[in-house]
Amino acid sequence: MIARPHNIIGIVYDYDHTLSPHYMQEDTIFRHCGIDAAEFWSSCTALIKEKGYEQELAYMKRLLEDERTRHLSNADLARMGSDLVFFPGVPEFFSELETVVRNPRYAECDLHLEHYVVSSGLKAILEGSRIASYVKAIFGCEFDEDHARISFPKRTISHTQKTQFLFRVNKGLLRLDQDVNDHMPEEARRIPFRHMIYVGDGPTDVPCFTLMKKHGGFAIAVYNPQDATRRSFEKCYALARHADRVHFIAPADYRAGSHLRLILERHITEIADEILERQRQSLEAVRVPAPLP
């Protein structure tokens, strides 16, 4: 197996409450189909508590049962994706971050910046959203279809399964028919963990935060500064203060000059500098001095 150049920086984002202040179903399916969010989520909680359902299977089952939603197709979900509401700066910041790696000092490195979304929400909605054109891959729960109607969960991604997708990004195995558990030596992996950043919002991201920290990656937790209950901030505070899960916490504001942007741009610079230094060192190592005349 060939060694990779390791000139790619990969940022992986959670979606709900990380890129958006809402659960994606609320901006899309609930709004279009007239569903009360609190009622829907509490009916899911009942399935989880009383019948032991997994969270993702619970909401997918409810969507398949409800007469207001069961006629939907994946194309309908994708169309609704254009109604998603994001935190400030999303999605423009994805391309604005490019300016960091386009700095002339990295010209010799052929640097690339890639974005990925891993969500326990619905992939079809994200694929129809304005985010889709900026990201290399979107992973999420998926419905199969029967006669152009959602019919059965084809794939679910729970918060513990999310870590599998960090390994997919790390190994470059983005097609889901590729076995992510195959052994792959470090030098053959597409994006080393030390060149990866994970952005999430709370306890459901703990397995990903932990994996990133363990393997030398970078972990940031974001909170909604508009949340008057402060629950969003409290989750982040606990992650940083009591659990040592993340490197930084910041308000979910992706606009230029925000705290989060400063952290992201600073860390991308740090990775880029490391890539530049390594490439120079390996060139130096193979350079053969010209024979003396």
Ligand SMILES: [Mg+2]
């Ligand atoms: Mg989230």
